[in-house]
Amino acid sequence: xxxxxxxxxxxxxxxxxxxxxxxxxxxxxxxxxxxxxxxxxxxxxxxxxxxxxxxxxxxxxxxxxxxxxxxxxxxxxxxxxxxxxxxxxxxxxxxxxxxxxxxxxxxxxxxxxxxxxxxxxxxxxxxxxxxxxxxxxxxxxxxxxxxxxxxxxxxxxxxxxxxxxxxxxxxxxxxxxxxxxxxxxxxxxxxxxxxxxxxxxxxxxxxxxxxxxxxxxxxxxxxxxxxxxxxxxxxxxxxxxxxxxxxxxxxxxxxxxxxxxxxxxxxxxxxxxxxxxxxxxx
Amino acid sequence: xxxxxxxxxxxxxxxxxxxxxxxxxxxxxxxxxxxxxxxxxxxxxxxxxxxxxxxxxxxxxxxxxxxxxxxxxxxxxxxxxxxxxxxxxxxxxxxxxxxxxxxxxxxxxxxxxxxxxxxxxxxxxxxxxxxxxxxxxxxxxxxxxxxxxxxxxxxxxxxxxxxxxxxxxxxxxxxxxxxxxxxxxxxxxxxxxxxxx
Numbered sequence: 001x002x003x004x005x006x007x008x009x010x011x012x013x014x015x016x017x018x019x020x021x022x023x024x025x026x027x028x029x030x031x032x033x034x035x036x037x038x039x040x041x042x043x044x045x046x047x048x049x050x051x052x053x054x055x056x057x058x059x060x061x062x063x064x065x066x067x068x069x070x071x072x073x074x075x076x077x078x079x080x081x082x083x084x085x086x087x088x089x090x091x092x093x094x095x096x097x098x099x100x101x102x103x104x105x106x107x108x109x110x111x112x113x114x115x116x117x118x119x120x121x122x123x124x125x126x127x128x129x130x131x132x133x134x135x136x137x138x139x140x141x142x143x144x145x146x147x148x149x150x151x152x153x154x155x156x157x158x159x160x161x162x163x164x165x166x167x168x169x170x171x172x173x174x175x176x177x178x179x180x181x182x183x184x185x186x187x188x189x190x191x192x193x194x195x196x197x198x199x200x201x202x203x204x205x206x207x208x209x210x211x212x213x214x215x216x217x218x219x220x221x222x223x224x225x226x227x228x229x230x231x232x233x234x235x236x237x238x239x240x241x242x243x244x245x246x247x248x249x250x251x252x253x254x255x256x257x258x259x260x261x262x263x264x265x266x267x268x269x270x271x272x273x274x275x276x277x278x279x280x281x282x
Numbered sequence: 283x284x285x286x287x288x289x290x291x292x293x294x295x296x297x298x299x300x301x302x303x304x305x306x307x308x309x310x311x312x313x314x315x316x317x318x319x320x321x322x323x324x325x326x327x328x329x330x331x332x333x334x335x336x337x338x339x340x341x342x343x344x345x346x347x348x349x350x351x352x353x354x355x356x357x358x359x360x361x362x363x364x365x366x367x368x369x370x371x372x373x374x375x376x377x378x379x380x381x382x383x384x385x386x387x388x389x390x391x392x393x394x395x396x397x398x399x400x401x402x403x404x405x406x407x408x409x410x411x412x413x414x415x416x417x418x419x420x421x422x423x424x425x426x427x428x429x430x431x432x433x434x435x436x437x438x439x440x441x442x443x444x445x446x447x448x449x450x451x452x453x454x455x456x457x458x459x460x461x462x463x464x465x466x467x468x469x470x471x472x473x474x475x476x477x478x479x
Contacts, residue, residue, distance in 0.1 A: 052413035
């Protein structure tokens, strides 16, 4: 037996699974060749040293990091599932527009700039209760999620890339609301975020974009216009969005919020409600 | 067909039906082991975190393909290994500690150890250096050999599980593992003394 042949058998010999003639040949070779025997001893020593490997420290944010990637995968899957064909998308826009037209027939009379509902839609004499919406509580804007079933809520910031929320947005929070509960998540620190906040709850069919005054980055089109309006009028805008399809070039340069919003939303199926400093756009 | 842990089987089935909570529970259960495996493959914490996250995304999006033909962990390890090999293909670079520097340090420490019968702090330090040297040597192996060593010696997978993970016959696993072990020994040959004590 040569040394090369002997080395081919080291593992089996080490594990004690070698038997018969090969075992006898190998042992004879190792007895006759001290160098090869030394090689085997070194092999055995290395095989017995794995317990000395340093322990591995698990990063504290590992779970969060995995969750963020899974959230992103969820989003991408959701985007892929959404209306795969252009013509179908067009059809849905038509249906949505028709529905809004009907709602428009029961639109509230404009009651002047008294802080109440100025324009928008009503159902049975009250405002539409959305599963995900922005509320103001103790002077702070909160995301409120009414969870009719166990609901995951994701909060992302900024981004201008494609997708909703944009692919390059940064997911900053993720919470779970138990079925039958209402979850409230604070949306702002002092002065509000400087990027659009995207909120999504998986019991809702749309993404809520929340625009605080002073928001710096926004995708082109309608959201860009609304960031300008938000800053110009000092209002917080909550908007239900699913794509960037609705674009408007209106820029808020006047002091008339109503006029600016109409200009920005003109040609889109969106309606708005003004509640004090909060503007809801659906 | 492999019999998964009952709890795993329930979580997997619920996850397949879109229950994210169930999948989160699977992640919580296996993330440490997956990270450790990824770390041993990549030798780098940041890369290991990326590999772990990427692997769980692949598990998540491909879970409908898991038919319980193997253990869940075996399937997950296969995905982690593929993520790692894909990463290496993309980067074509290795991030690892300089083995030479490590060996120099280990050698100078090692010489202080001989002649001592009881385990002293120095001996403990020496054992620590040996572990680091071994860790660095594993990183010097070609990717497939490294995966073999990590699966068998660190993750304690059986030949059958490694065969399933790497999709190769058991005989091939055995012969390649032997080659990987010889290669590892060869990398460590310059400091045999460190491993002979």
